[in-house]
Amino acid sequence: xxxxxxxxxxxxxxxxxxxxxxxxxxSTLDLLVRNRDRFxxxxxxxxxxxxxxxxxxxxxxxxxxxxxxxxxxxxxxxALSGTAIEAAAGDEAVIEAAARPADLVMASISGAxxxxxxxxxxxxxxxxxxxxxxxxxxxxxxxxxxxxxxxxTILPVDSEHNALFQALGAGRRCDVRRLILTxxxxxxxxxxAEAVRNATVEQALRHPNWSMGxxxxxxxxxxxxxxxxxxxxxxxxxxxxxxxxxFVHPQSIVHGIVEFRDGSLVAQLGAPDMRxxxxxxxxxxxxxxxxxxxxxxxxxxxxxxxxxxxxxxxxLRIARTALEEGxxxxxxxxxxxxxxxxxxxxxxLGFAAIPALVEATLDAAARxxxxxxxxxxEEALAxxxxxxxxxxxxxxxxxxxxx
Ligand SMILES: NC(=O)c1ccc[n+]([C@@H]2O[C@H](COP(=O)([O-])OP(=O)(O)OC[C@H]3O[C@@H](n4cnc5c(N)ncnc54)[C@H](OP(=O)(O)O)[C@@H]3O)[C@@H](O)[C@H]2O)c1
Numbered sequence: 001x002x003x004x005x006x007x008x009x010x011x012x013x014x015x016x017x018x019x020x021x022x023x024x025x026x027s028t029l030d031l032l033v034r035n036r037d038r039f040x041x042x043x044x045x046x047x048x049x050x051x052x053x054x055x056x057x058x059x060x061x062x063x064x065x066x067x068x069x070x071x072x073x074x075x076x077x078x079a080l081s082g083t084a085i086e087a088a089a090g091d092e093a094v095i096e097a098a099a100r101p102a103d104l105v106m107a108s109i110s111g112a113x114x115x116x117x118x119x120x121x122x123x124x125x126x127x128x129x130x131x132x133x134x135x136x137x138x139x140x141x142x143x144x145x146x147x148x149x150x151x152x153t154i155l156p157v158d159s160e161h162n163a164l165f166q167a168l169g170a171g172r173r174c175d176v177r178r179l180i181l182t183x184x185x186x187x188x189x190x191x192x193a194e195a196v197r198n199a200t201v202e203q204a205l206r207h208p209n210w211s212m213g214x215x216x217x218x219x220x221x222x223x224x225x226x227x228x229x230x231x232x233x234x235x236x237x238x239x240x241x242x243x244x245x246x247f248v249h250p251q252s253i254v255h256g257i258v259e260f261r262d263g264s265l266v267a268q269l270g271a272p273d274m275r276x277x278x279x280x281x282x283x284x285x286x287x288x289x290x291x292x293x294x295x296x297x298x299x300x301x302x303x304x305x306x307x308x309x310x311x312x313x314x315x316l317r318i319a320r321t322a323l324e325e326g327x328x329x330x331x332x333x334x335x336x337x338x339x340x341x342x343x344x345x346x347x348x349l350g351f352a353a354i355p356a357l358v359e360a361t362l363d364a365a366a367r368x369x370x371x372x373x374x375x376x377x378e379e380a381l382a383x384x385x386x387x388x389x390x391x392x393x394x395x396x397x398x399x400x401x402x403x
Contacts, residue, residue, distance in 0.1 A: 013039060015282070016102040016126075017060075018094065018117050020044035021052035023213045024108035024131045024157065027275045028282070029056055035288055043097035047113070048072050054079030064100060066093035068113070095120045104282065107132045108157070110215055111338055112384045115139065115377050122152045129281035131157035133232045138331045139380035140235030141373060155281040156236055160229055162277035163256030163268035164237060170258065170266040179239055180257040180265075181229055182249035183308060184209050184272075186221040189250060193312050197352040201345055209252040209272040218341045222354050223308060227319020228337075231330050234323055241323045246316060247305040253295065254303060271295045315355040322362060327373040328383050329362060335387035336361035343395055361391040 015032065019025045032039050041060040046053040050072040057065040057080065064086045067076050073089035080087050098105055098117035105121035107114055107130045114132035121128050123146065135143050147154050156162045160181045187206050188196045204221040205214060219225035226246050233244050252272040259265050270276045271293050279291035310317040322329040340357040343349035349357065365387055374380035
């Protein structure tokens with residue numbers, strides 16, 4: 001993590017957006033369009049949404065557009081015809097987009113697919129604004145080690161980590177007692193255990209405060225998102241799991257709190273709008289003006305905090321255990337969770353089976369001795385694949401643990 005001390009420098013200028021067609025990517029685009037004089041766009045990438053990618057590239061005046069799925073190349077090329085924007089397809093093209101010269105790369109691909117491109121940006125020494133939390137969950141030690149070796153600045157986009165990053169500027173690291181991540185509690189915060197178990201896809205996708213992609217919205221409903229963020233915070237801030245707490249804060253106004261050893265709690269507050277942390281990263285160490293609506297304190301009835309219920313929402317407990325076990329366990333956790341969420345969204349798995357499948361996969365992986373910490377992106381991806389296949393087998397066998 002960079003120091004938050006020192007003079008404000010010059011704002012980053014050349015930006016690349018990995019995952020430009022996604023929720024974070026589109027919020028980034030909105031900010032860039034409103035601050036055209038401060039930024040120029042080098043590369044934009046997507047997986048398969050050629051039309052959306054071409055639109056983003058044209059709107060932003062990007063130089064290079066890379067689409068991961070080769071089958072989408074034709075559509076991208078024709079949507080870009082008549083422009084000077086270079087187009088390419090395939091995973092290697094996305095990695096190239098990440099590695100092309102830029103001042104800042106917005107790493108906002110979803111899932112483990114973001115590992116290799118994000119690492120390419122880190123290896124190049126480009127400042128990386130990291131939204132793709134899976135990089136830190138799957139191979140956090142490796143990513144932080146390589147960033148340190150290359151002198152790469154990593155800025156946290158996730159609202160909670162961005163809040164902690166801002167609050168950490170209030171004191172010395174040696175004076176920090178603990179970090180507190182807040183969680184909205186998701187749509188099922190007040191539901192009974194039985195109602196949570198039987199929650200439908202439609203209900204789980206209805207987040208009370210945030211508008212996000214489907215995967216992260218389901219993760220918010222299970223509280224696995226907070227588990228992933230716990231792992232993310234551990235790596236970003238080099239803080240042991242025991243010194244990171246989670247509190248449910250349904251209003252989603254206080255995003256993160258740093259408790260110092262003199263009893264001071266320093267928090268970052270803001271409207272629940274990802275454009276605020278994204279703009280903090282784009283402008284850092286300066287600030288962009290008016291990225292989102294203002295938070296009107298006089299309209300807030302109350303700010304409440306409560307400990308998470310780990311019985312109704314076991315995913316957070318499972319993630320903490322995986323972090324404490326360390327080595328490859330968080331990688332397995334993430335992969336199993338991706339499989340479980342995809343199965344849930346496809347209607348093949350119940351809501352309660354999401355954490356059950358993750359835990360069963362972790363147990364199976366431990367029994368197979370898959371405990372090694374990934375030493376490279378390739379090793380992380382290999383472990384990710386193995387964990388996915390274990391999770392897939394458990395699902396296909398309709399394992400008793402899932403019912
Ligand atoms: N959304 C939020 O508010 C939020 C908040 C905090 C952190 N995050 C994190 O930020 C990341 C992005 O989240 P999101 O909500 O923006 O996701 P999203 O809306 O699903 O967008 C994902 C983006 O990644 C691209 N992509 C997906 N798979 C890919 C692949 N295999 N190769 C290359 N590109 C691929 C997608 O392209 P296509 O459109 O072509 O599929 C899209 O541009 C996630 O790690 C999430 O946990 C999100």
